[in-house]
Amino acid sequence: MGGEDGGEIEILSACQRAVWCAFLMLTCIDLFAGAGGFTLAAMQSGYAVKVAVESDSNAVATYKRAFGNDQLGPYVFSEDIRNISPRAVKKKYFSVEPCDLILGGPPCQGFSTHRIKGAGIEDERNELVLRYFDFVRAMKPMAFLMENVPGMLWPRHASYLNRFMEQASAAGYDVREPVVIDARDFGVPQRRKRVFVLGTHKSVVMRSLIWPPRPSHGSPAARTQDPILLPWNDCSSAFRPGEPGDPNDVHMNHSDELKRAFAATPLNGGSRRQSGRMLPCHNGHDGHSDVYGRIDPRDPAPTMTTACINPSKGRFVHPTLNHGITARQAARIQTFPDDFVFEGGLMAAGKQIGNAVPVELAKALLTHIAPSLEAHRKLATEHR
DSSP states (O other): OOOSSSOOOSSHHHHHHHHHHHHEEEEEEETTTTTTTHHHHHHTTEEEEEEOOOHHHHHHHHHHHOOTTTTTTTTOOOGGGGGHHHHHHHHHHSSSOOEEEEEEEOOOGGOOOOOEEETTTTOOOGGHHHHHHHHHHHHHHHHEEEEOGGGGGGGHHHHHHHHHHHHHHHTTTHHHHHOOEEGGGGOOOBBEEEEEEEEETTTTTOTOOOOOOOOOOOOHHHHHOTTSSSSSSGGGGGSSSOOOOOOTOOOOOHHEEEEEEEEHOOOOOOOOHHOOOOGGGGGGSSSSSTTTOOOOTSSSSSSTTTTTTOOGGGOOOSSSSSBBHHHHHHHHTTTOOOOOOSSSOOOHHHHHHSOOOOOHHHHHHHHHHHHHHHHHHHHHHHHH
């Protein structure tokens, strides 16, 4: 087809053009995909997500609702990642075109900073970081981007990270120093620090890539030093009314005692102590002062955890109303759009929201590395 004028693409059928365009897109796989925060950000950043792996049934239902079933959207392996063969995934889904990028956030409970006195050191979930790399080794992507909690960098967990780094080097990857990134520095209305580990294959020339990317937002002090930075975004817009019929526009039902305590808590950031509610466990104990506190909408919100809809687990009371925040409000703070529906009920939705990578943060990181990946893919294609 075509002639000598180089106009071959113009006479392709619509179906062939779609295949051609898909081939030109950077491809990726999302491991430990959860509800799909990384996937949504990747798609919005121009990547083609071909495969996802997630074992939680509610998260899988959310993912498929958002991105289509296995025929229309990414193929979802809804099982324990330890039971999936990375080589089989590569053979079936990446036999024609390569996998350019592997994403994912292995479960972080074993690395959680809430664990004390050595807890979590032998947690079997820590091994999933190494299972993540099994996929990198088999798929041989140009790059991988892994997310986890800052506790991953604690000395007591060093053996897992060191093994990860050693395996990456042996497989031909350069791994940048793990960095702790605060989501509010990239426009997310939330104080949320997470570790990101970027690795690139040694064949990929990315020496000019600055990592991590330069923050787009900052505190008043930071903006004094760098006036180009935008102010941190407050979370006030998260509390606007929900859309009619939104199944995630729901909050916990509270006892009359709690409602009275919330009513006595000052608006916009009031604490449990200010409500006058004291339990025996509070006497002589200064910790967990944020529990039952109100969110201050004038600032970035606190970290949305897997229990973000439960005021007994943190500062998750609505800024002005006498109940916990809704799942929709938590999702907005995580920068999910309002048409993104979380399946499984209130508690399941909270878990999925808290586990997700904030969409806008992921977009900032993925769009930052995309030009380098695209340039390498173009160069590799020209030399075929």
